[in-house]
Amino acid sequence: MDIPFFHFLLHLLLLIPTINSLDFIFNSFNTTTKNLTLTNDTRIESPVIRMTNDSNQFSLGRFFYPSKIPITSFSTSFIFSILPQNPNSPGFGLAFFLCNTSSPPGAIASQYFGLFTNAVIPTVFPLIAVEFDTGRNPEFNDHDNNHIGIDLNNIESKKQTPAGYYNSTGKFESVQMNSGENVRAWIEFDGKSFEINVTVAPIGVSKPLKPTLSYKDPNISNYLSPEMFVGFSASKTNWIEAQRVLAWSFSDSGTAKELNTTNLPVFKRGSSNSLSGKAIAGIVVGCFVLVCFSLFVLYFVWCKRRRNEEDDDDVEEWEMEYWPHRFSYEELCIATKDFHNEKLIGYLAPEIANVAAPTSASDVYSFGVVLLEVACGRRPLEAMVVDEEVVLIDWVRELYARGCVVEAADSRMKGEYDVGDMEMVLKLGLACCHPEPNRRPTMKEVVALLLGEDVADAPGKVLSDLARGDDNGGGGGELDEEAPLQSSSPI
Numbered sequence: 001m002d003i004p005f006f007h008f009l010l011h012l013l014l015l016i017p018t019i020n021s022l023d024f025i026f027n028s029f030n031t032t033t034k035n036l037t038l039t040n041d042t043r044i045e046s047p048v049i050r051m052t053n054d055s056n057q058f059s060l061g062r063f064f065y066p067s068k069i070p071i072t073s074f075s076t077s078f079i080f081s082i083l084p085q086n087p088n089s090p091g092f093g094l095a096f097f098l099c100n101t102s103s104p105p106g107a108i109a110s111q112y113f114g115l116f117t118n119a120v121i122p123t124v125f126p127l128i129a130v131e132f133d134t135g136r137n138p139e140f141n142d143h144d145n146n147h148i149g150i151d152l153n154n155i156e157s158k159k160q161t162p163a164g165y166y167n168s169t170g171k172f173e174s175v176q177m178n179s180g181e182n183v184r185a186w187i188e189f190d191g192k193s194f195e196i197n198v199t200v201a202p203i204g205v206s207k208p209l210k211p212t213l214s215y216k217d218p219n220i221s222n223y224l225s226p227e228m229f230v231g232f233s234a235s236k237t238n239w240i241e242a243q244r245v246l247a248w249s250f251s252d253s254g255t256a257k258e259l260n261t262t263n264l265p266v267f268k269r270g271s272s273n274s275l276s277g278k279a280i281a282g283i284v285v286g287c288f289v290l291v292c293f294s295l296f297v298l299y300f301v302w303c304k305r306r307r308n309e310e311d312d313d314d315v316e317e318w319e320m321e322y323w324p325h326r327f328s329y330e331e332l333c334i335a336t337k338d339f340h341n342e343k344l345i346g347y348l349a350p351e352i353a354n355v356a357a358p359t360s361a362s363d364v365y366s367f368g369v370v371l372l373e374v375a376c377g378r379r380p381l382e383a384m385v386v387d388e389e390v391v392l393i394d395w396v397r398e399l400y401a402r403g404c405v406v407e408a409a410d411s412r413m414k415g416e417y418d419v420g421d422m423e424m425v426l427k428l429g430l431a432c433c434h435p436e437p438n439r440r441p442t443m444k445e446v447v448a449l450l451l452g453e454d455v456a457d458a459p460g461k462v463l464s465d466l467a468r469g470d471d472n473g474g475g476g477g478e479l480d481e482e483a484p485l486q487s488s489s490p491i
Contacts, residue, residue, distance in 0.1 A: 021253035060114030064231020083180030091134030368432025377410025
């Protein structure tokens with residue numbers, strides 16, 4: 001059949017009144033809806049039809065009346081909503097189409113509406129689409145990112161115009177199609193004059209008298225078949241855009257039936273159209289758990305603050321000047337393996353056996369043992385050494401008496417230290433371990449010496465006095481015990 005004869009036959013068909021007219025209306029959609037075919041990623045999300053799948057990067061979908069219908073003249077009306085996840089992302093939109101196949105071969109996603117292959121290769125079958133485009137593609141000569149276009153076998157529109165409507169005074173009012181708001185569209189095709197009129201307006205606005213877009217061209221007949229599928233198609237790529245159809249009416253024998261625009265779901269960015277009973281129950285339970293958790297956290301913070309306030313009451317003067325040097329009960333448990341005797345012997349001051357509770361002086365003694373332990377690299381009590389070196393304090397004190405205390409330094413350091421600093425640390429450890437509690441330095445003096453800060457006396461004199469003790473107060477029997485602590489040279 002050559003093309004001129006086909007055009008003549010089509011004109012004859014257009015002049016013959018339709019005997020079996022088609023007239024249907026869907027005011028909403030659910031899983032029991034009949035007389036619709038959904039393909040690819042299109043699915044029903046009651047009470048609407050969702051065109052694409054957010055989780056599919058190159059998603060496309062279509063739905064249409066399940067059988068071909070005679071194309072003479074027709075009127076159709078529908079309500080749609082387009083809502084991108086990111087308002088600044090490239091848009092896609094959706095299209096109403098007439099095609100002699102329900103699955104155009106080679107159709108791709110992205111900005112091609114799931115209908116076309118690309119701009120330079122037109123389709124080889126009759127295809128007419130009315131695009132409601134929310135993206136601007138310069139390669140298709142799009143004027144903006146919010147327009148309506150007539151596509152004839154090609155993604156590049158034959159005619160396009162910004163989306164909007166003419167009010168009763170004739171003023172053009174813009175309609176932002178990607179706002180998520182429900183938009184109503186009307187499409188009329190006059191098969192006698194080959195004219196397509198497209199009108200859009202927000203819900204609540206009566207159909208304007210003047211169409212948004214009018215396209216009249218006898219060449220439209222080149223893109224029609226005697227029978228064609230009618231329906232909707234949409235696609236996307238990386239960016240998420242929810243394209244929904246809420247209602248649809250169609251008639252090939254007159255004006256499409258009026259759609260019910262009341263109680264329609266509303267879509268806004270960051271929210272769903274409705275909440276189910278389970279969702280509400282989940283929110284209530286979640287809020288209850290959150291409140292309970294918040295109260296628990298507040299109680300924990302309050303208890304910790306009370307404990308810190310109680311501890312602050314016992315802070316000593318030296319701690320205020322430098323910083324608190326206290327260990328928690330848990331830290332002490334770990335260090336002593338639950339206060340095992342083998343871990344405690346060697347750290348306790350001699351007077352602990354005769355007092356009810358530890359004192360600041362006994363704490364200084366224990367610190368002195370730790371100081372010697374770190375400097376010498378060995379425990380307070382060693383079993384695998386000669387008898388003279390079993391007790392760390394006695395061994396260091398003996399070396400001090402012989403004038404060679406630095407020999408007690410940890411041999412693993414291989415002499416990589418300042419001899420003067422090492423000698424000062426070892427002597428300070430011995431001073432902290434003085435047998436008489438009242439002869440030991442205070443922690444304030446110890447910290448000052450370790451930090452190299454000024455104290456009442458020079459560090460050397462403080463250590464020498466602590467080592468020698470008071471000649472008048474030492475007394476007979478204690479003199480021999482203190483003799484090893486006497487410095488043979490200034491520190």
